[in-house]
Amino acid sequence: MGRTEFWPEPDVLDTDVAVVGSGGAGLMCVLHALTARPDLDVTVVSKGAVGRSGCTRMVQGGFNAVLDPADSVERHFRDTLDGGKFLNDQALAWTLVHDAPRVINELETRVGCFFDRGPDGRIHQKAFAGQSFDRTVHRGDLTGIEIMGRLRDQMFRLGPRELEDVRALDLLHDEHGQLAGLTALNVRTGRPLVLRARVVVVATGGSATMYRVAAPAREKTGDGVAMCWRAGLPLRDMEMLQFHPTGLLAGNARMTGAVLEEGLRGAGAHLYNAAGERYMARYDPERMERSTRDVVARAGYLEIAAGRGTEEGGVLIDISHLGVAEVERRFPGMVARTRQIGQDLARGPVRVSPTAHFHMGGVLIDVDCRTELDGLLVAGEDSGGTHGANRLGGNGVAESTVFGARAGDTAALLAPERELRDPAADEVAASLGRAYGPLARTEGPWPFDLTTRLKELMWRSVGVVRDAAGLAEADKELDALAEDVQRVAVPGPPEVNYAWQEALDLANQVIVARTIAHAAAWRTETRGAHARADCPDTEAAPRYLVQRRGADGPYGGITSEVRAVEFSRLAPEDQP
Amino acid sequence: MPGEDVRVSVTRSDPDAPAEFTVPRIRPMMVLDALLAIQRTHDPAIGFRFSCRVGMCGTCTVRVDGRSVLACQTEIDEDTEHIRVDPLAGLPVLRDLVVDTAPFWRAWAAVTPYLVPGEDQEVGMDAEPAVIPPDSAERETIDPSLDCIGCAACFSSCGIASARRDFLGPAALNRAMVLVADSRDAAGAHRMDVVGAGSGVDRCHYIYGCTAACPKGLDPARAIRRLRRGRFGGKD
Ligand SMILES: Cc1cc2nc3c(=O)[nH]c(=O)nc-3n(C[C@H](O)[C@H](O)[C@H](O)COP(=O)(O)OP(=O)(O)OC[C@H]3O[C@@H](n4cnc5c(N)ncnc54)[C@H](O)[C@@H]3O)c2cc1C
Ligand code: FES
Numbered sequence: 001m002g003r004t005e006f007w008p009e010p011d012v013l014d015t016d017v018a019v020v021g022s023g024g025a026g027l028m029c030v031l032h033a034l035t036a037r038p039d040l041d042v043t044v045v046s047k048g049a050v051g052r053s054g055c056t057r058m059v060q061g062g063f064n065a066v067l068d069p070a071d072s073v074e075r076h077f078r079d080t081l082d083g084g085k086f087l088n089d090q091a092l093a094w095t096l097v098h099d100a101p102r103v104i105n106e107l108e109t110r111v112g113c114f115f116d117r118g119p120d121g122r123i124h125q126k127a128f129a130g131q132s133f134d135r136t137v138h139r140g141d142l143t144g145i146e147i148m149g150r151l152r153d154q155m156f157r158l159g160p161r162e163l164e165d166v167r168a169l170d171l172l173h174d175e176h177g178q179l180a181g182l183t184a185l186n187v188r189t190g191r192p193l194v195l196r197a198r199v200v201v202v203a204t205g206g207s208a209t210m211y212r213v214a215a216p217a218r219e220k221t222g223d224g225v226a227m228c229w230r231a232g233l234p235l236r237d238m239e240m241l242q243f244h245p246t247g248l249l250a251g252n253a254r255m256t257g258a259v260l261e262e263g264l265r266g267a268g269a270h271l272y273n274a275a276g277e278r279y280m281a282r283y284d285p286e287r288m289e290r291s292t293r294d295v296v297a298r299a300g301y302l303e304i305a306a307g308r309g310t311e312e313g314g315v316l317i318d319i320s321h322l323g324v325a326e327v328e329r330r331f332p333g334m335v336a337r338t339r340q341i342g343q344d345l346a347r348g349p350v351r352v353s354p355t356a357h358f359h360m361g362g363v364l365i366d367v368d369c370r371t372e373l374d375g376l377l378v379a380g381e382d383s384g385g386t387h388g389a390n391r392l393g394g395n396g397v398a399e400s401t402v403f404g405a406r407a408g409d410t411a412a413l414l415a416p417e418r419e420l421r422d423p424a425a426d427e428v429a430a431s432l433g434r435a436y437g438p439l440a441r442t443e444g445p446w447p448f449d450l451t452t453r454l455k456e457l458m459w460r461s462v463g464v465v466r467d468a469a470g471l472a473e474a475d476k477e478l479d480a481l482a483e484d485v486q487r488v489a490v491p492g493p494p495e496v497n498y499a500w501q502e503a504l505d506l507a508n509q510v511i512v513a514r515t516i517a518h519a520a521a522w523r524t525e526t527r528g529a530h531a532r533a534d535c536p537d538t539e540a541a542p543r544y545l546v547q548r549r550g551a552d553g554p555y556g557g558i559t560s561e562v563r564a565v566e567f568s569r570l571a572p573e574d575q576p
Numbered sequence: 577m578p579g580e581d582v583r584v585s586v587t588r589s590d591p592d593a594p595a596e597f598t599v600p601r602i603r604p605m606m607v608l609d610a611l612l613a614i615q616r617t618h619d620p621a622i623g624f625r626f627s628c629r630v631g632m633c634g635t636c637t638v639r640v641d642g643r644s645v646l647a648c649q650t651e652i653d654e655d656t657e658h659i660r661v662d663p664l665a666g667l668p669v670l671r672d673l674v675v676d677t678a679p680f681w682r683a684w685a686a687v688t689p690y691l692v693p694g695e696d697q698e699v700g701m702d703a704e705p706a707v708i709p710p711d712s713a714e715r716e717t718i719d720p721s722l723d724c725i726g727c728a729a730c731f732s733s734c735g736i737a738s739a740r741r742d743f744l745g746p747a748a749l750n751r752a753m754v755l756v757a758d759s760r761d762a763a764g765a766h767r768m769d770v771v772g773a774g775s776g777v778d779r780c781h782y783i784y785g786c787t788a789a790c791p792k793g794l795d796p797a798r799a800i801r802r803l804r805r806g807r808f809g810g811k812d
Contacts, residue, residue: 048627048633048635049627049635049677052627052635052725052726053627053633053635054627057627057628057633058628058630058632102701102702103701104705105703105704105705106699106700106701108706109693109697109700109703109706110693110699110703112690112691112761114708114718114758114760117709117710118710119709119710119711120707121707121708121710122705122707123705139722140723142723144632145632145724145725146722146723149724149725149726150690150691152726153690154690156684156685156688156689217627217628218626218627218628250604251602251603251604252602253602253603253605253606254608254609254612254648255604255606255629255630255648258630336631337630340631340649340651341604342604405701448615490620491620491621492619492620492621493621495670495671496670496671496672496674498615498623499615499620
């Protein structure tokens with residue numbers, strides 16, 4: 001029988017564990033799976049360079065873990081729930097704080113990281129906003145390079161199969177609805193791949209790139225969450241998108257949105273509006289600049305919106321009162337970053353704006369990273385619930401490594417129990433049809449303007465502060481975008497074609513954007529990162545929305561269910 | 577009078593693909609911004625790589641007017657009206673400016689780039705991190721050499737590494753030096769054998785291309801000198 005498809009015959013590969021993503025969650029998962037079961041065949045599928053893509057690599061500030069005997073995991077837990085406005089899944093948050101010190105041990109002793117030391121030779125911990133104890137472990141102000149560099153080195157010891165520059169497309173079921181593997185696209189060759197796997201771990205790092213001003217690495221386009229969405233899995237807290245208060249403003253340069261780290265505020269940096277007022281006094285007179293991210297980001301946004309921002313639409317961060325030498329010594333990476341764009345953090349104020357940073361929402365998991373679908377695990381930023389309504393600085397890389405490790409342990413247990421299954425042919429065809437569509441079409445828009453449209457829309461209507469009218473507009477506009485995205489055409493060869501890749505990114509971003517707008521319209525209160533101008537109050541009992549795709553396709557209706565948060569360990573009124 | 581446009585010449589894999597572009601100047605403007613402008617307004621299919629755009633991932637490395645640099649961190653200053661962008665030297669080109677970094681990583685892997693804890697050292701989630709003061713001799717050797725991002729700018733700018741296959745190159749040797757100096761590591765002797773063998777330190781001619789090229793300000797040439805002398809902890 002002749003083939004009628006417009007894509008090449010896919011290569012087929014079998015593996016025990018397919019790990020999608022090579023950030024902190026992905027590589028910790030590999031480490032743990034192969035430490036537990038060295039005989040496993042583990043495959044890393046990574047859209048960007050292995051260990052050098054994603055945001056774990058970009059972590060500046062550091063990693064929260066309780067190491068000091070004067071600190072306690074209970075306090076870290078309390079801080080995490082206070083920060084998360086008690087929307088957190090308490091089992092996940094507890095797991096995070098409980099395992100974080102153990103992961104630091106492992107990173108140091110097995111992985112070979114070396115974090116900064118205090119004068120006594122023990123790991124130094126610095127202050128980070130929103131925490132009751134100095135517990136942030138770091139390597140200078142470029143912690144992610146040390147963690148990911150060393151994890152990448154471990155891959156040379158462990159030898160998983162590395163599929164670098166390979167984009168995961170879709171999860172696949174067999175004829176009986178059991179997880180069978182995934183489709184993927186080799187970005188270098190343009191060829192499709194079907195991976196049959198006993199266990200699939202999704203760790204693609206969320207989707208916070210879909211805003212005009214945004215911090216993350218380019219790969220983070222909601223691929224993992226969109227894959228799970230298409231496969232029918234439930235999501236939670238999708239409206240909870242964190243804006244970092246201090247993103248650089250560098251005009252139209254790609255640098256715009258890059259983060260100036262939180263430690264600056266911890267170390268005493270001041271924030272000013274264009275009139276020279278330390279405006280945090282209006283929003284949180286007690287904690288001032290050391291208030292939590294949500295409060296500081298919203299304050300900056302409101303100052304700018306009220307016309308008290310700079311010409312470039314920003315506010316100013318100033319730490320130069322510590323003295324040039326001190327700022328250069330403590331924040332060399334940040335100083336270099338500002339000098340790069342003709343400003344100087346060590347010598348004066350620098351223009352900043354809130355910047356989209358991290359997605360608290362994601363796929364529902366349990367403490368072992370299991371999902372509703374047997375054999376499918378999700379870890380890191382793709383999962384939802386750990387951080388509730390707002391993530392503390394320093395809890396992100398802790399989450400990705402803690403849950404990546406647990407996913408690896410779970411995968412090692414599950415893989416021997418699960419058989420390799422044959423993916424349903426119609427699912428493979430549907431997935432590859434979607435992926436090769438933009439390349440096959442000869443007429444249609446390029447993706448770039450649509451990406452810009454999406455980012456502007458999200459910034460304007462689903463951004464730092466939201467209201468019902470804006471969200472209703474966003475809902476309509478996103479439906480229109482969803483249609484346009486399905487008409488995108490890209491010229492050029494299939495090999496190393498990043499315009500094509502952007503078309504595929506965009507399709508996923510729009511899926512995730514729709515769930516964000518939908519959940520944001522549902523939450524008629526202000527809580528953590530989700531601020532509603534028209535609903536400024538916070539309800540007494542936190543509830544969350546669990547969303548799923550409807551039967552009419554990934555761009556169709558959204559079914560949802562409201563659940564009350566269970567205070568399984570701690571209620572807001574409990575004494576610390 | 578500085579122009580409001582920047583002309584960019586790009587080496588393309590397909591000899592028929594356009595290679596000369598004019599893009600509007602923005603301020604500030606990095607080489608990456610120029611490449612993005614080409615992609616967005618002239619030729620969507622132009623191949624180049626980046627991820628973090630803040631000098632942390634090390635994947636955007638190209639040669640700009642012959643120098644191996646990070647595209648995202650290299651400014652096109654007001655006086656520059658024209659730049660030429662080539663792929664890195666010494667690595668196979670996949671397409672346009674995208675290279676296959678496998679040879680770089682093979683050299684890296686050859687020095688056993690991961691920590692090898694001693695037999696008696698406990699490792700894992702219940703093991704205690706080592707107590708090592710920051711002003712110890714070993715940390716003073718290691719710390720300034722640590723933030724390598726694997727961008728291969730040194731490899732590409734080293735006449736020897738980029739021209740022949742049997743030199744481990746500056747980044748891998750720098751990594752070896754860091755581990756040999758680390759008191760937590762037990763594979764130093766083995767690593768010294770590797771770096772002392774034919775493709776190791778003796779291939780280096782001390783032209784310092786690597787040190788000049790490193791976007792993180794590391795000094796791989798110094799690491800190579802240290803390895804050659806086989807001494808650690810002291811000043812050189
Ligand atoms: C600028 C910045 C600074 C930060 N600083 C801090 C900090 O100081 N402290 C802190 O705790 N947290 C910080 N965070 C948050 C932290 O980085 C994240 O919480 C965490 O690292 C996410 O890890 P991850 O493993 O889930 O994803 P990532 O590390 O982002 O990795 C995602 C991986 O998935 C891959 N991928 C994406 N799509 C696909 C696909 N379709 N197929 C295959 N692979 C795919 C990517 O290539 C990448 O390898 C920061 C984030 C940013 C953006
Ligand atoms: S894009 Fe990451 S270093 Fe340039």
